[in-house]
C-alpha cells in the first residue's frame with residue numbers, strides 16, 4: 001500500500017516513481033511468456049498487438065487485475081476501476097526509439113483527469129536503458145501545446161511532442177524488473193533511447209474511475225477490473241481463458257481498432273503504430 005508521503009507526492013507532483021509489485025524472477029516469467037510468443041510469430045509484436053493485449057494474453061489479463069497493482073491504484077482513484085487499455089513499450093538494445101514529451105489526456109478522448117498509468121517493468125528500465133522521465137506538477141492547470149512531428153523514431157502514434165518545455169526540470173524514474181511507476185495521465189512524460197545491452201520492455205496499464213466517458217470515439221470498451229460500474233459508459237471486455245482465446249481475440253480486433261480511431265482522430269497521417 002502507498003504511504004501518506006507517496007499519496008501527498010502524487011497529488012502535488014503527479015507521480016510515484018517506484019512501487020514494488022513482484023520479484024524479478026516472477027517478472028522474468030512474464031517477459032519469457034511474451035518473448036516466447038514473439039518467437040512463435042518470428043519477430044517483434046505487430047503494431048496492433050501492442051495495444052489492449054490483455055485481450056490476447058492471459059498473463060496480462062491477470063496482471064491488470066493483480067491486487068499488487070490495483071491496491072495502490074485504488075488509493076489514487078477509488079474502489080471502482082476500469083482498465084481502458086494497456087500498451088507495450090519495447091525498445092531493443094541500441095535502438096534509436098524514444099518517446100518525446102507528451103501528455104496523454106491530449107489524445108485519449110477521456111473525459112476524466114483522474115486517469116492513472118501504471119508502467120510495469122518486464123525488464124530493468126535503467127537510466128541507460130531509457131527509463132521514463134516526468135515533469136513534476138504538469139498534471140494540473142492548462143494542457144501544454146503539442147505538435148505532431150511524425151518523427152520515425154518517436155514511438156508515439158503521431159510522433160507528437162510538447163513544443164515549449166524545460167527538460168531541465170525532468171525527474172527520471174528508473175525501475176527494476178517487477179516494479180511499476182504510477183503517474184497521472186495529464187503529467188508530461190517521455191523517455192530517451194535504450195543505450196543498454198538488453199531490451200527495455202514495459203507495459204503501461206491505464207486505469208480510470210467508471211464515471212469517465214469517451215468523448216472522441218463512437219464506440220469504446222474497457223475491462224472492469226475491480227468493484228462496480230454504475231455508469232456503463234464503456235462496453236466491458238471479455239476475459240481470455242487462455243492465450244489467443246478465439247473469442248477474446250475477435251474482440252481484440254474491434255477493441256484495438258476503436259483505440260486506433262481515437263488516437264489518430266484529427267491527425268494528418270495514420271502511421272499505424274498501435
Ligand SMILES: O=C(O)CCC(=O)C(=O)O
Nearest residue numbers: 089099119132190191204
Ligand atoms: O515507455 C515509455 O517510455 C513511455 C510510456 C508512455 O508514454 C506511457 O506509458 O504513457
